[in-house]
Every structure is written in C-alpha cells, then in structure tokens.
Amino acid sequence: MTTPHASQHESITDDIDLLLDILPPDIREWLERQNEIENLLEIICDLGRAPEARYPAKSQVMPSRLATPEDLEYVTRRVGAFGKDNRAGIERTLHRISAIRNRRGAIVGLTCRVGRAVYGTIDIIRDVVESGKSVLLLGRPGVGKTTKCREVARVLSEEFGKRVIVVDTSNEIAGDGDIPHPGIGRARRMQVPAPELQHALMIEAVENHMPEVIVIDEIGTQEDAFAARTIAERGVQLVATAHGNTLDRLLLNPTLSDIIGGIQAVTLSDEEARRRKTQKTVLERKAPPTFEVVIEILEVEKLAVHHEVAAAVDQTLRGMAPKPEIRIQTPEGTIEVIQPAQDGAEPVAVAPADLHPPAAAQEAAAPPLQKMRLYPYGVDRRRLERGLQELGMEATLTRDFREADAILYLKAHSRRQEGRMHELLTANIPCYVVKSNTYAQILSTLRDIFPARYQRPSEEAKAVQEAEEGIYRVLAGDEAAELYPQRRYIRRLQHALAAKYGLRSESWGAEPQRRVRIFRP
Numbered sequence: 001m002t003t004p005h006a007s008q009h010e011s012i013t014d015d016i017d018l019l020l021d022i023l024p025p026d027i028r029e030w031l032e033r034q035n036e037i038e039n040l041l042e043i044i045c046d047l048g049r050a051p052e053a054r055y056p057a058k059s060q061v062m063p064s065r066l067a068t069p070e071d072l073e074y075v076t077r078r079v080g081a082f083g084k085d086n087r088a089g090i091e092r093t094l095h096r097i098s099a100i101r102n103r104r105g106a107i108v109g110l111t112c113r114v115g116r117a118v119y120g121t122i123d124i125i126r127d128v129v130e131s132g133k134s135v136l137l138l139g140r141p142g143v144g145k146t147t148k149c150r151e152v153a154r155v156l157s158e159e160f161g162k163r164v165i166v167v168d169t170s171n172e173i174a175g176d177g178d179i180p181h182p183g184i185g186r187a188r189r190m191q192v193p194a195p196e197l198q199h200a201l202m203i204e205a206v207e208n209h210m211p212e213v214i215v216i217d218e219i220g221t222q223e224d225a226f227a228a229r230t231i232a233e234r235g236v237q238l239v240a241t242a243h244g245n246t247l248d249r250l251l252l253n254p255t256l257s258d259i260i261g262g263i264q265a266v267t268l269s270d271e272e273a274r275r276r277k278t279q280k281t282v283l284e285r286k287a288p289p290t291f292e293v294v295i296e297i298l299e300v301e302k303l304a305v306h307h308e309v310a311a312a313v314d315q316t317l318r319g320m321a322p323k324p325e326i327r328i329q330t331p332e333g334t335i336e337v338i339q340p341a342q343d344g345a346e347p348v349a350v351a352p353a354d355l356h357p358p359a360a361a362q363e364a365a366a367p368p369l370q371k372m373r374l375y376p377y378g379v380d381r382r383r384l385e386r387g388l389q390e391l392g393m394e395a396t397l398t399r400d401f402r403e404a405d406a407i408l409y410l411k412a413h414s415r416r417q418e419g420r421m422h423e424l425l426t427a428n429i430p431c432y433v434v435k436s437n438t439y440a441q442i443l444s445t446l447r448d449i450f451p452a453r454y455q456r457p458s459e460e461a462k463a464v465q466e467a468e469e470g471i472y473r474v475l476a477g478d479e480a481a482e483l484y485p486q487r488r489y490i491r492r493l494q495h496a497l498a499a500k501y502g503l504r505s506e507s508w509g510a511e512p513q514r515r516v517r518i519f520r521p
Helices: 016-021 025-033 069-076 123-130 145-159 195-209 222-233 247-251 270-276 309-317 359-365 381-391 411-415 419-425 439-449 459-475 488-500
Strands: 010-012 042-046 052-054 059-061 087-089 096-101 107-113 117-119 135-138 164-169 188-192 213-219 237-242 263-267 281-285 293-299 302-306 325-329 335-338 348-350 372-377 395-397 406-410 431-434 480-482 504-508 515-519
Touching: 016 025, 025 042, 042 069, 069 096, 069 107, 117 145, 123 135, 123 145, 123 293, 123 302, 123 325, 135 145, 145 164, 145 213, 145 237, 164 195, 188 195, 195 213, 195 222, 195 459, 213 222, 222 237, 222 381, 222 459, 247 293, 247 309, 281 309, 293 309, 372 381, 372 419, 381 395, 381 439, 406 411, 406 419, 411 431, 431 439, 459 480, 459 488, 459 515, 488 504, 488 515
Parallel strands: 135 237, 135 293, 164 188, 164 213, 213 237, 372 395, 372 406, 406 431
Antiparallel strands: 010 117, 042 052, 042 107, 052 059, 087 096, 096 107, 263 281, 293 302, 302 325, 325 335, 335 348, 480 515, 504 515
C-alpha cells in the first residue's frame, strides 16, 4: 500500500520560479500551460530534439520545437559553474542542472531536475535514526534516498541538538552556493570539490569539527568504505546511501561489501564440514559491519528494515534469505509493520510515535547464548564487540540497561547527572567508567570486568590493525606509512591489505628489521 509523496508531507519546492527563470521564455510558458508545475520532476533539453517535461507517471514533449545551441547557452549562462561531475546548481536552492557533452567538451544536452526539501519523510524510520545507530539507505535512483538524508540532518540537528556534519558531494543534499539550504536545519555542510575527494573530506570532518553525526549521500568507492569504517570506529553515527537496491546485491559488490562486513573464504575441518553438512570451503562474514542497520527503500512509502545487519549477512552467506521488517506508511499517517516472524499475518498498524525497533524484543525472546549482558552508554559498540571477541569474553550487549549485568559509560557523560545518566547510576547495577573511546581504554575496562579471562591480542591481529591505521593515514593525505618490522608471513598480510585499498607497498630493510612501507601508486 503506497500513496503519492505530496499527499502526506509538506513539500518545499525551493521557489520553482528560480528554476523556470533559467529556461528560454517559450519553454517556460509551455510548462506553465500544463498546470502541473507542483508535480514536475525534471526538464530535458537535448540538442536537435524537442524539450521534454517529466512527471512521476508520464512525460510530455513540447510540440513543434527543437532545442538549439542558443537554448543550451541561454540556460548555462544563468546557472553556477559546472564541476568535474558536469553538475551545476542555482544558489540556495536544491535544483540541479546536469550536462551531457560531446567529444570536444561542448554541452549538447541538459537535465534540469527540480529539487524539493520534504519534511516528514523519515517518520517511518524515525525510531531507527534516533537510536544513534549507523544507518545505510539502499534503493533505486529517484526513490528518495537523498531526501531522507536531508531530513535526517535536519531532525538530528534541530530537534535533538546534535552536532551534524553533511559531507555534500556535488551539493546534492544542501544545495548550491556557500550558504546551505534550510532543509538541513542547523547541520553544517562541507562541500566536496570532486567525487574522488569525498573520503578525504569525511576524515577531515571527524578530525576538525567533532561531529556526533555525519551524513553522506553516496558511498561509492573503496576509499569511501574505508573512511566510513574508520569514522564509525570513532563512535560517530553515520547516515549514508550507497549504490545497490538490496542487501544481498551489496554483499556481492567487491568495492562496497566491506561496509556490511565483507566476505572471506574459510576452510573448515572435516569434522566441522560434516557437522554443518557443507563443503570444506565456505563463505563467511569477515568483520563486524560498519552500518548496524540497512534500510532498503522498496517504494516511496514502503521500506524493508534489517535491524541486525550482521545476522542478515550471515544468513545470506549460508543460503538463507534474510527476513527484514517491512514498514508501510498509509495515507492516514499510521505505519503498518510486518514483523519478520509473521509471514502471511495481517499488518499491525501503529502510530509513528509508538514505533520501536523490534531488536530489543527479539533479543529478550532469544535463548541466552552468553553469560553476561553489558549495556554501553556512549561507548563505541564496534570496538567493544571487537574487544570482547579478542579477549575471548563470554558476554553480549543489550539495548535495555534494565536487562544488563553491568553498565559501561563514557567518562565524558559522567558530568551530566540527569536524564538517562541519572537512571543508570541509580539502577543498582554495577557501573564501569571508560576514560575515552579509544580501543586501548575499552580493552582496559573489559579487563577490569573480566580479569581472569584476559588474553593478549595475537601478533597477527596487532599487525593487521597497524596496517589499517597506516592505510588510513595514506588515504587521508600522508605520503607514506612505515610499519614495524614483522615476520615474512605477517608482511604478506599487510601487503594484501594495502593492495585491497588500491595502495602500493614494499618490504625493505634487512632481517630481522625488514618491514612494510605503504604509499600511493
């Protein structure tokens, strides 16, 4: 069940007259005579062809009129400069003008897309966004991914007072010009001069401006994926879109699969292969996902929500189809939720304000697999999970502090003795302070909780971590990164990791001081 976008939300068309003003007068007059300006999506002007107006369910061609070089020049003189991606805009609006060029670089076609900021588009996923988890949006072009990113930036910055940075490639989210569009609320915008520099701006945003949330419109390269993982490991919430319509297709994308955990081939023992009833070589998830939640936008008002990305990826690799939660927003403003375990059941209608992710309920209903339940408050969950795995600790993370056996909170939050912090301190549950969100401090706190289970990290794990940090420094702008001396086998792992991110590496020096140096091609 879906409804037209405009029937449910207040649409801000960004002074569509400003877009019409850049068009030749007769084309503008023809568009106005159609009496459908409020539904206009884009105007197409290709040299030697009739101008075309496109609407959600149809398109119309201007009769007895062919676009001329003078028409294209008329438009390009009235917009901003075209960047390397052949896109331009109109200052302080969300309208976008994209050019098609011939071999000589001359413009022979223009796509003038109407930009609209729409309030209310994230009501259907508001509970997910507010949870503080990193969220990845997938969907075909034109289904509303960028619009939802823009609304996320506004809601988190204005209504929740969070420090939000929009890394804006091609000015898609916050519009053209130096002053961002009001559709992003109080969020700050960093403009990306060229798409290939997006990953560097992502790292710069974290290092220079201390954001709590980073919003990115399109993660499309390995460098972007690596930067996203680095940002998430620092405890910053990420909200982003990526190429791909579904989770399983993204998993098969070698460039981007790392952001949902990646794939690796694992050779099982004979006994384990017999137990699993599989071949000896199987595919398994390589690492914790960068994004904790993946949302597939099936239609404008119909979504599939994977609340536990790691579990969904594991199911896919084992040949089982993951069952996401389906959400549908009705014309009345209610949200119909079809839970994964209720195949064939009638949808349950709930109000947007009453909607909560089912993960906590699922977690409570699941049989306990581990002995101790920890509740992290302000502590980076990925580093915490990694520390539990590395130290071999029998523990799980819970989303409800009332179910926890111990609470870990960041020292910076102890200054606030009100709200949630007050509830935690008065809950009669053992509390442990984590001085900072570095991996070393989290490990130190875990050793305090589990002193008998402490194990030193393996040589291989430490060497891979050092290589990852070196790769990050090179991708962020350093000329080279020199690693500590390692054995030949460990160096091979570091070389392979550098090659994975398109970097060069070399071993130099004499044994036992031979070491790896990572640098750009």
